[in-house]
Amino acid sequence: MKSLFENQLVEFENSASELKTEAYKDSLTNLPNRTRFVEEFEQEIGQPDKHNQFGVLLLLRATELQHINQSKGYQSGDKYVKGISDILVSVVGTYSNAKLYRLNGSDFGMILPNITAKEADTMAQNIHSRLNEYMRISELSAVGSMGIVTYGHGKPLGELLASADTAISLAQTKHVNAWHVHKDNNLGQTSATTFGNQNWRAVIDDVISNGNVTLLFQPIKAANRGTKAYSEVLSRFKSDDAQVLPTASFLAMAEKLNRVVEIDQLIVEKVLELIKTKSITDQFFGINVTPASVHNDQFMIWLERKLLKEASIATKLVFEVSEFGLQQNINSSRRFINMIHRAGARVTVEKFGVGITSFKFFQELKPDFIKLDGSYTRNIEDEKNNQYFIRMIVDLSHRIGVNVLAECVETQEEKHVLEKLFVDGCQGYYLGNTWTVIGHSALLLLLNNSKALTKSHPKHKPVVF
Numbered sequence: 273m274k275s276l277f278e279n280q281l282v283e284f285e286n287s288a289s290e291l292k293t294e295a296y297k298d299s300l301t302n303l304p305n306r307t308r309f310v311e312e313f314e315q316e317i318g319q320p321d322k323h324n325q326f327g328v329l330l331l332l333r334a335t336e337l338q339h340i341n342q343s344k345g346y347q348s349g350d351k352y353v354k355g356i357s358d359i360l361v362s363v364v365g366t367y368s369n370a371k372l373y374r375l376n377g378s379d380f381g382m383i384l385p386n387i388t389a390k391e392a393d394t395m396a397q398n399i400h401s402r403l404n405e406y407m408r409i410s411e412l413s414a415v416g417s418m419g420i421v422t423y424g425h426g427k428p429l430g431e432l433l434a435s436a437d438t439a440i441s442l443a444q445t446k447h448v449n450a451w452h453v454h455k456d457n458n459l460g461q462t463s464a465t466t467f468g469n470q471n472w473r474a475v476i477d478d479v480i481s482n483g484n485v486t487l488l489f490q491p492i493k494a495a496n497r498g499t500k501a502y503s504e505v506l507s508r509f510k511s512d513d514a515q516v517l518p519t520a521s522f523l524a525m526a527e528k529l530n531r532v533v534e535i536d537q538l539i540v541e542k543v544l545e546l547i548k549t550k551s552i553t554d555q556f557f558g559i560n561v562t563p564a565s566v567h568n569d570q571f572m573i574w575l576e577r578k579l580l581k582e583a584s585i586a587t588k589l590v591f592e593v594s595e596f597g598l599q600q601n602i603n604s605s606r607r608f609i610n611m612i613h614r615a616g617a618r619v620t621v622e623k624f625g626v627g628i629t630s631f632k633f634f635q636e637l638k639p640d641f642i643k644l645d646g647s648y649t650r651n652i653e654d655e656k657n658n659q660y661f662i663r664m665i666v667d668l669s670h671r672i673g674v675n676v677l678a679e680c681v682e683t684q685e686e687k688h689v690l691e692k693l694f695v696d697g698c699q700g701y702y703l704g705n706t707w708t709v710i711g712h713s714a715l716l717l718l719l720n721n722s723k724a725l726t727k728s729h730p731k732h733k734p735v736v737f
Contacts, residue, residue: 330384501556502590566605602633
């Protein structure tokens, strides 16, 4: 009995150890995750009595992840993240006791004990060179930005992460795949944040004043001829030295610095100008609008005047607003949608299904489309619960005259299942894997025939004019 009990105890301990290992590991990269990062940092570095500990914390942000997921699909996004992981693993292996973690979807963290800021700068140069090579091979416009901060004397982890995040913001205003080393004796956290904000404000002002925006298009393929579909417009921003800025960071900083409304105005003007100068009034275009603009009275007045002035073009526009953004203020959302309809344009509620919204809400707002969040589309052929949910949404939406679109469609199986569920249109890498880039003096090529384009561009290279 004693022997049996001891054997069972060993099995339980081994099982618990295996479960703990799995809980602390990122499934894609097999790196330790954020939970493990926090635990090990607090145990080995963050204690007040660890005065002899010093070193460097490096954060790398995969700035292109969101764009790759949207334009090329989640499988390409996973490949991109794995590529960055491989680069960092090869670098961290050359430093004694260094550890690498995947903190979240786009952030990697690296702890390097007993090295100075000068040594970290040399290491960042090494990573920068490898990222540039990876960018060239993978045909990307950027890979990631790095923020580096020194630690010691039991400094709280929260302060270190905030400093590293500020350093990333500063790096993103420099050049592609850049890094910035934040030193305690150089700038305090408050002044560093201010400095970073000033840099970003200058970059945003330059984009607005010079109109440094490139438009990209991806089609939504209608499930049947009776359904109207459109091409979604996404924007890429460039600095004054023609460096592509990370879109997610740029928009986040524009919102933080209260400039996002002006960015939305710039994009609308660019789309209107493009349609007018290229005489492409036989196509429909979807423009993303941030919640801040939807709930801004001045933007609403400005947009209504623009649409009324360009009445023939307004009928070709669809304004996409997130479900969460509309929920923030029902009254202003209703006014915005009513104004859009008066001007002859249409509205899509995107990222649908993430929040909790009643259909009474949509009956009152009367959008023209809802676009299901991509999380419902992935592997839909194996997700029976998601199939039931989408079928219910389609039935209810059609009853109130709303068309249902699905995004992030990446495989033939997903498209087939969604069509069987009577979704009105699909968008994603499988249907339109080639983005069309429209420059200032470019000609327009819309992706009207995605299948033909796929055959003519088997390597899925972006078409640039």
